[in-house]
Amino acid sequence: MTTTETAPTYSGDIYTDAALLEPYEDYRALRELSPAVWLEKHGAYAVARYDEARAVLMDSDTFRSANGIALNEPANEAILGCTLASDGELHAHLRQVVAHRLTPRALRPMKDLVRERADELVAELVERKSFDAVADLARALPLSIVPDFIGWPQEGREHLLRWAGANFDSFGPMNERAQRAMPQCGEMAAFGAEVVRTGNVLPGSLGAGVLEARDKGEVTTEQTMMLMLDYLAPSLDTTISAVGSAIWLFSQHPDQWDLLREDPSLIPNAVNEIVRIESPIRAFGRLANVDTEIGGVPVPAGSRVLVIYASANRDERKFERPDEFDVTRRDAVHQLGFGLGDHGCAGQGLARMETESLLHALAQRVTRFHVGETERALNNLIRAFGTVQVTVDTED
Amino acid sequence: MKIEVDYKRCEGHGLCEDQAPDVFELDDEGDLIYQFEGQDVPAEHQTAAARGAAACPVAALRVVQ
Numbered sequence: 001m002t003t004t005e006t007a008p009t010y011s012g013d014i015y016t017d018a019a020l021l022e023p024y025e026d027y028r029a030l031r032e033l034s035p036a037v038w039l040e041k042h043g044a045y046a047v048a049r050y051d052e053a054r055a056v057l058m059d060s061d062t063f064r065s066a067n068g069i070a071l072n073e074p075a076n077e078a079i080l081g082c083t084l085a086s087d088g089e090l091h092a093h094l095r096q097v098v099a100h101r102l103t104p105r106a107l108r109p110m111k112d113l114v115r116e117r118a119d120e121l122v123a124e125l126v127e128r129k130s131f132d133a134v135a136d137l138a139r140a141l142p143l144s145i146v147p148d149f150i151g152w153p154q155e156g157r158e159h160l161l162r163w164a165g166a167n168f169d170s171f172g173p174m175n176e177r178a179q180r181a182m183p184q185c186g187e188m189a190a191f192g193a194e195v196v197r198t199g200n201v202l203p204g205s206l207g208a209g210v211l212e213a214r215d216k217g218e219v220t221t222e223q224t225m226m227l228m229l230d231y232l233a234p235s236l237d238t239t240i241s242a243v244g245s246a247i248w249l250f251s252q253h254p255d256q257w258d259l260l261r262e263d264p265s266l267i268p269n270a271v272n273e274i275v276r277i278e279s280p281i282r283a284f285g286r287l288a289n290v291d292t293e294i295g296g297v298p299v300p301a302g303s304r305v306l307v308i309y310a311s312a313n314r315d316e317r318k319f320e321r322p323d324e325f326d327v328t329r330r331d332a333v334h335q336l337g338f339g340l341g342d343h344g345c346a347g348q349g350l351a352r353m354e355t356e357s358l359l360h361a362l363a364q365r366v367t368r369f370h371v372g373e374t375e376r377a378l379n380n381l382i383r384a385f386g387t388v389q390v391t392v393d394t395e396d
Numbered sequence: 397m398k399i400e401v402d403y404k405r406c407e408g409h410g411l412c413e414d415q416a417p418d419v420f421e422l423d424d425e426g427d428l429i430y431q432f433e434g435q436d437v438p439a440e441h442q443t444a445a446a447r448g449a450a451a452c453p454v455a456a457l458r459v460v461q
Contacts, residue, residue: 103409103426104408105422105425105426108426333450334451338453344453348453
């Protein structure tokens with residue numbers, strides 16, 4: 001492969017309010033330009049095409065996560081050493097301490113509980129006919145499952161969504177949104193440290209497992225604090241985003257909802273398709289460890305690289321009719337919305353379980369979604385609705 | 397065509413099984429059973445096997461020619 005070409009420059013800011021609201025034209029322009037495009041405003045190489053995004057994610061020796069995840073230094077320093085922002089053996093070790101509790105294997109006993117909760121919630125909302133698919137549905141299920149699973153104390157739960165949102169905002173460029181977020185990230189870290197200090201977690205929970213690992217000397221106290229937050233912060237907004245987008249997508253594409261109702265075995269594929277077309281996480285960064293190339297474009301050591309999942313997932317080189325929502329799409333499973341490889345989302349088993357359970361419960365009862373008022377929740381990293389007012393039709 | 401399975405990496409997501417149930421299977425414990433361990437994948441299963449390998453979310457499956 002030749003590496004004589006240099007990366008073209010893109011002068012647009014892809015994190016303004018307008019760009020976050022309608023990101024897909026920027027992403028298309030980036031894909032058209034080159035496999036790697038220098039983002040002048042953000043000091044990073046954008047990787048917007050599917051093949052190269054996949055290659056970067058799979059080459060974690062060259063493209064490192066430590067000091068690499070966020071588009072700004074203060075955030076990278078703040079998260080240095082957590083599972084998300086570590087590499088190699090340290091990363092494998094940290095991930096092992098927690099991830100074994102999150103594998104679909106370990107989650108099997110949770111399945112009935114999640115199904116039941118989803119059923120109860122949907123039955124109640126369908127009875128009401130009109131509800132907010134974000135506040136009442138998308139947020140309600142993860143909030144009734146995840147904090148207990150992680151073992152988070154009752155006090156402090158009211159801050160979780162605000163903290164998690166701030167955490168994601170801080171990973172963008174140091175714009176106003178990230179600046180506003182930093183103090184709240186500090187609050188979350190302080191609360192996590194307090195939880196570790198007092199050992200105030202629910203018995204038998206993931207958090208209790210992390211404390212046991214510390215007591216056995218497997219992780220340091222500092223790592224324990226990081227691990228407490230590692231899985232809490234990303235486990236809410238992402239699933240909430242996917243469920244909110246799902247209701248909106250099915251309201252706009254009633255034919256796709258009919259397909260799902262006729263054949264509920266399509267639901268797992270539909271979840272992949274939702275995450276493909278409305279990727280909850282827009283992008284994560286990496287740091288090039290050595291002089292390298294991306295699709296033939298030279299990238300010097302020390303460069304920041306931005307892997308844009310939400311663009312790769314709509315790459316016309318990979319997906320036919322990429323802007324079309326199709327729950328029967330054969331290769332929807334290739335979407336990169338959960339990342340891939342060493343850093344592939346450890347909580348995706350739970351996220352899939354929650355989203356699939358809600359769709360199952362809805363498919364049994366709802367024939368049509370009619371959307372009223374909607375509002376986007378702007379975040380540097382997460383693409384999501386803040387409100388999706390919906391009225392549902394049922395068979396009877 | 398062979399498939400190399402990194403059992404240490406496998407977390408039991410089961411997406412390979414959805415794509416190729418005759419090739420990959422999760423047992424009752426959620427552990428992966430790969431039907432053609434150490435052998436060439438029979439011609440009639442190659443397309444499905446490759447699809448299953450490509451679906452692995454943690455890249456525990458690798459196609460080798």
